[in-house]
Amino acid sequence: MENFNSVNDILDFAIQAEQDAVEFYTKLSQHSSNSQMQQVFSDFAHEEMGHKARLLEIKETGILETSHEKVMDMKMADYIAHANISPDMTYADALVVAMKKEKAAFKLYLALSQRMQDPKMKELFLSLAQEESKHKLRFELEYDENVLKEN
Amino acid sequence: MADQDVKYLKFKTYLNAYCPYCHESFNVEKKEVKQLNFKAVYKGQEVSVKLSPYLDVFEIETSVPINEGEVLDDLVCPHCNKSLINRDMVCGECGNTVAQVIISALSRLIPFFICLKRGCEWHGLTKADERRIKLKIPRQDMPEQDKTMRIHNHQEVPYGYRSELASLEAGRCLQCKTPGCVEGCPVNVDIPSFIKLMREDDYDGAAKKIKEKNVLPAICGRVCPQENQCEAKCVLGLKDKPVAIGKLERFVADYERKMDLVRIPVIKNKINKRIAVVGSGPGGLTVAADMAQFGYAVTVFEASHELGGVLTYGIPEFRLPKSIVQFEISYLKELGVRFELNHVIGNILTIDELLVHFDAVYIGVGAGLPLFMDIEGESLGNVFSSNEYLTRMNLMKAYKFPEYDTPMPKGNKVVVIGGGNVAMDSARTAIRTGSTEVTVIYRRSRNELPARMEEVHHAEEEGVRFRLLVSPVRYIGTDYNMVKSVECIRMELGEPDASGRRRPVPIENSNFIIECDLAVVAIGTGPNPIIFRTAPNLKRNKWGYIEVDPETNETSIPNVYAGGDIVTGSATVIQAMGAGRIAANAMHKKLKGK
Numbered sequence: 001m002e003n004f005n006s007v008n009d010i011l012d013f014a015i016q017a018e019q020d021a022v023e024f025y026t027k028l029s030q031h032s033s034n035s036q037m038q039q040v041f042s043d044f045a046h047e048e049m050g051h052k053a054r055l056l057e058i059k060e061t062g063i064l065e066t067s068h069e070k071v072m073d074m075k076m077a078d079y080i081a082h083a084n085i086s087p088d089m090t091y092a093d094a095l096v097v098a099m100k101k102e103k104a105a106f107k108l109y110l111a112l113s114q115r116m117q118d119p120k121m122k123e124l125f126l127s128l129a130q131e132e133s134k135h136k137l138r139f140e141l142e143y144d145e146n147v148l149k150e151n
Numbered sequence: 152m153a154d155q156d157v158k159y160l161k162f163k164t165y166l167n168a169y170c171p172y173c174h175e176s177f178n179v180e181k182k183e184v185k186q187l188n189f190k191a192v193y194k195g196q197e198v199s200v201k202l203s204p205y206l207d208v209f210e211i212e213t214s215v216p217i218n219e220g221e222v223l224d225d226l227v228c229p230h231c232n233k234s235l236i237n238r239d240m241v242c243g244e245c246g247n248t249v250a251q252v253i254i255s256a257l258s259r260l261i262p263f264f265i266c267l268k269r270g271c272e273w274h275g276l277t278k279a280d281e282r283r284i285k286l287k288i289p290r291q292d293m294p295e296q297d298k299t300m301r302i303h304n305h306q307e308v309p310y311g312y313r314s315e316l317a318s319l320e321a322g323r324c325l326q327c328k329t330p331g332c333v334e335g336c337p338v339n340v341d342i343p344s345f346i347k348l349m350r351e352d353d354y355d356g357a358a359k360k361i362k363e364k365n366v367l368p369a370i371c372g373r374v375c376p377q378e379n380q381c382e383a384k385c386v387l388g389l390k391d392k393p394v395a396i397g398k399l400e401r402f403v404a405d406y407e408r409k410m411d412l413v414r415i416p417v418i419k420n421k422i423n424k425r426i427a428v429v430g431s432g433p434g435g436l437t438v439a440a441d442m443a444q445f446g447y448a449v450t451v452f453e454a455s456h457e458l459g460g461v462l463t464y465g466i467p468e469f470r471l472p473k474s475i476v477q478f479e480i481s482y483l484k485e486l487g488v489r490f491e492l493n494h495v496i497g498n499i500l501t502i503d504e505l506l507v508h509f510d511a512v513y514i515g516v517g518a519g520l521p522l523f524m525d526i527e528g529e530s531l532g533n534v535f536s537s538n539e540y541l542t543r544m545n546l547m548k549a550y551k552f553p554e555y556d557t558p559m560p561k562g563n564k565v566v567v568i569g570g571g572n573v574a575m576d577s578a579r580t581a582i583r584t585g586s587t588e589v590t591v592i593y594r595r596s597r598n599e600l601p602a603r604m605e606e607v608h609h610a611e612e613e614g615v616r617f618r619l620l621v622s623p624v625r626y627i628g629t630d631y632n633m634v635k636s637v638e639c640i641r642m643e644l645g646e647p648d649a650s651g652r653r654r655p656v657p658i659e660n661s662n663f664i665i666e667c668d669l670a671v672v673a674i675g676t677g678p679n680p681i682i683f684r685t686a687p688n689l690k691r692n693k694w695g696y697i698e699v700d701p702e703t704n705e706t707s708i709p710n711v712y713a714g715g716d717i718v719t720g721s722a723t724v725i726q727a728m729g730a731g732r733i734a735a736n737a738m739h740k741k742l743k744g745k
Contacts, residue, residue: 034687
């Protein structure tokens, strides 16, 4: 487990995590067998880049607006058993991969926030967790709307 | 007439007519025919006149011969001897003098006019009264198999209208000048015209009128969600229930079939070009019929051993008898369309290979890939996709095992996951196989059920239980890996999101178990990838559906068209037909220009 001594350590960690996600989706995009899915993963990578840019901005300006707004958790990522990662992935598979990834990030930040003694650092982790749950919700909503249409 | 009698008012019923002055009845009973008895003056001479009255047709019988086109001088009440002529009114048809009587209808007395010219057909109500009467005729229900009987057989549930009911229902149509129903129909059937022909008892003409735009009326009349299409636009629906357009369509199509009145149009101009249609579902059949009627040589390739696509493998016999599907297809065969069975395009022939032999190709393969929830235990025995379950039952006739080779998937306690029409079909099929408990599990509330309300109603009548706002989270198996129960969680609708919709959200710690020995997953379908493996240049959207030009339904490959579920995702029979019609017209326009 990493040691976090300052807010900047936390932000560096989160920025690196977003960068890992960019690379993950870029790799998936390169390995996809059809052009539509290549585009989908490339879009996901772009979204992650956007998240990274936001964190970089926070680090630079030192301004973090925290919100305690409750984000709806549809819990789809909890119940969907597995995500098939293969060159023939469908868009539905891609959504599952993405929502599970966001869920994992949410859980990680939440766990880290509980370990922190410093209230400012605790708050930062909580707001990162909340951000990830918003990202997850975006994928869950699309899955709900299109894949679980008759369910 | 008491209010409760109103529903028996038939639009072409005999009238009860009264004198506006002495209020005595003109009616006389003569054998089975009710007549109106008057005194009349003709060329200064008193004659007796008997009218056999309908609301819109009068037959006249006089004591002295009156020629067609001649006008009575007067019509007189035989009781009070007063003249019935109304000087403020003239015949709306010929401008001649009219007499006024009072008819009783809908618990009120309404003025009714009779033209005094022999042969003039204008006898009736004022427009306002006619409209008032029509608005009072209730929508007619179709008689159907009793619920206690039908759960023991696979025969069709509704029997269809008898001619009296059909005529009564047809009488409700207001014959709007700018009919919304036509606009609401994806293939723009001229609905007011076919209903008008029905009112003239010309059922054959009505059937032909529908066939101008829809080659599968008996099918559409049964399975189209008219409540969201043509009937949704009917103005009667604003105050009351809309005209039962679908039921009328079914009636005339059945009449035409039963009376053997189907006539194959003569195709005058043969065009020396060939069209391939991939898939024999409703969209493919529409393209095939349209192109054959334009004069092209059409070949339909069907992957299965029977024609009809989803109409055959998906929709159960009790909702759409297969004999009707086959009959409608036989019409296409008579039109000269060739059918090739057991041809999986993508495997046996590629799209590129088809383009070598054909001038244009239409892809109407539907969305036949079953979707699963990807939850734990879906690979256990007796967990079926609805596609497999219904294909076994409908196409392979498993319910007739061992007469047919496919064994019947059977369970005592059956759960069906999903709330669409396919889920209702699966649940109602399970009921008919003798399952003691059939439960539909749906994640959202009743308001969001995507199935037609008619199907939900039938399912409930037949004993299907609904567990709403419940979602499965895993299937639990026996020691020998057969499903024995499903663990579910209760849901609640969350706060409205940005789109204003309330999404189902699980309620913490609300898990419970439903025992089952058969589970059918009916949560929707996706595009089958087979055809695309050998057609990588066919442009698709991120969901895997084919992208087309909406004006022509042409794909990214020139001269290859597509429509129906493979373009839009799961939709309706008539929408697939509408897409086929667009493609056929565009194909014809393009090929003709060459």
